[in-house]
Structures are given as structure tokens and as C-alpha cells.
Amino acid sequence: MLSAAKLKRAQDTVVAARPFANKMMAVLGDLASRTDEDFSHPLLDARGDERYLIVLITADKGLAGAFNTNLIKAAQAFLREHEGKTIEMLPVGRKGRDFFRRRHVPFVDEYVGLTGKGRIEYGEAVEIARNVINRFTEDKELDKVFLIYNEFKTVLQQRVVIEQLLPVARATDATETAAADAPQKPVDLTEYIYEQPPAEIFSRLLPRLVETQIFRALLESIASEHGARMTAMDSASKNAGELIGSLTLNMNRIRQAAITNEIIEVVSGAAAL
Secondary structure, eight states, X not given: OHHHHHHHHHHXXXXXXXXXXXXXXXXXXXXXHHSOTTXXXXXXXXXXXXXXXXXXEOOSSOOSTTHHHHHHHXXXXXXXXXXXXXXXXXXXXXXXXXXXXXXXXXXXXOBOSSSTTSOOOHHHHHHHHHHHHHHHHXXXXXXXXXXXXXXXXXXXXXXXXXXXXXXXXXXXXXXXXXXXXXXXXXXXXXXXXXXSOHHHHHHHHHHHHHHHHHHHHHHHHHHHHHHHHHHHHHHHHHHHHHHHHHHHHHHHHHHHHHHHHHHHHHHHHHHHO
């Protein structure tokens, strides 16, 4: 009942956040692809492929069906696929933290209690984003950062998403060619005019892009958690009702059989007298 009351607001917040995050990524990716080859930025430059950081967003509470289980399985599969890499984790949510702590996965930090309150503030996403950015740029401890979370589709359906957060992907020529060759879509001939130099634009907007992506992932996770909990509790209530009905019917049959046996004994005794 609580999740049903909170789901509508969480769903509206996610739907409102998606266009801004998607368009911001598209514009910055397009700008990055138009810059000179000599231009570099810490959040854009590709590095090695040895040191990974996983930002895993799970719930703080259970009773949400397979919500947390699917995320944990996806993270375990990622760890197995990249077994030769040096992988650290930044868990957001108590369930993911407790699971991988028992399996001795190294943590760089942890955030607990954010999703459990049902509403996330942008400043909380900024704190996580700055932590990740500092480790990626200033300390130079990481080559890639991946984000694992549940994307909200419908109340009955959530999709586990694994996406690369850093370095920020540039728009590729292949993507632009495929979009231009698609017959069902018109060719986008939009050209952007940028007043500031690329270095100034990227220094301001790329950190904001990372913050926005993390904020959107947190919103998606909260909405997905409410939907999963509604579905799980509805199924549990139905199963409990069916179980109660089955047990009640069985109890009535046993009781009726006992009464029938008592009547037969009384009648047989009277007939014997």
C-alpha cells in the first residue's frame, strides 16, 4: 500500500528526468565527436582496460521480489566476465553492500539509506558523482566506471541496465551513418554553434552529465523498487489467500470426518444395546 501511494510520484519524476539526461548525453557526445583529435579531457579520454569501478544501485529493504536478486546476479556475471581485471565496487543500497561484503569484494566507499526513504535529492547524486569523478580524474585510480541499476519500464517490468559511465562515450561516425541511412527517419542536419571553446564547455558540462546520469539511475531504481514491491506483495497476498482457503477446506473435511465417526459410534452403540 505504501509503494502504491509513492509509485505515481516516483514514476512522474523518472519520466520528467529522462528527456534532459538523454538529450544532454546526445549533445555532448556530438560535440565531442566534432572536436579536434588533439583535444583531450579527463572524462573523455580513453585509458587502459584493467581497473574497473562498479556503481551498484540496490534497495535498502527487501520484500521486493526479484528486484535485488536480479541486480546482484548481473553484478556477479559482470565480475565473472572480467575475472582478470582489477574490480572495485561502490554500492548504493544496503542489500548490495551486505551481499558483496560477505564475499570480500573491495569497496571504495558505500552509500546506505538513500533509496530507502523513497525520495532522492539531487545533492545526494552530486555527492556520489563527485566521489567517482575524483577517483577517475585526480587520483587516476580507474580506467572505466560502470553503472548497474534497474530501469523502470512498467509496474510489472523492470530491466537491469549495465552502462559505462566513464569515460563519457563520444558519438561515432558509424552511429551517425546508420541514422542517416535509416529510411524511416529523416536525416538530422542540425548544426550546433558553440560560443565557448570546447575545454570550457566540457569542464562545466561533463561533470554535470555524470551527476545527471547517476541522479536518473537513482530515480529509476526507486520507481522500479516500488513497482517490484507492489507486484511481490500482491502475489504474496494472493498466495496466502489461496493457502488459507486450502487449509480451511482441509480442516473442515477432517472435522466433518471426525463428527461422522462419532455419530457412527453412537448409532452403533445404541444398536448394540
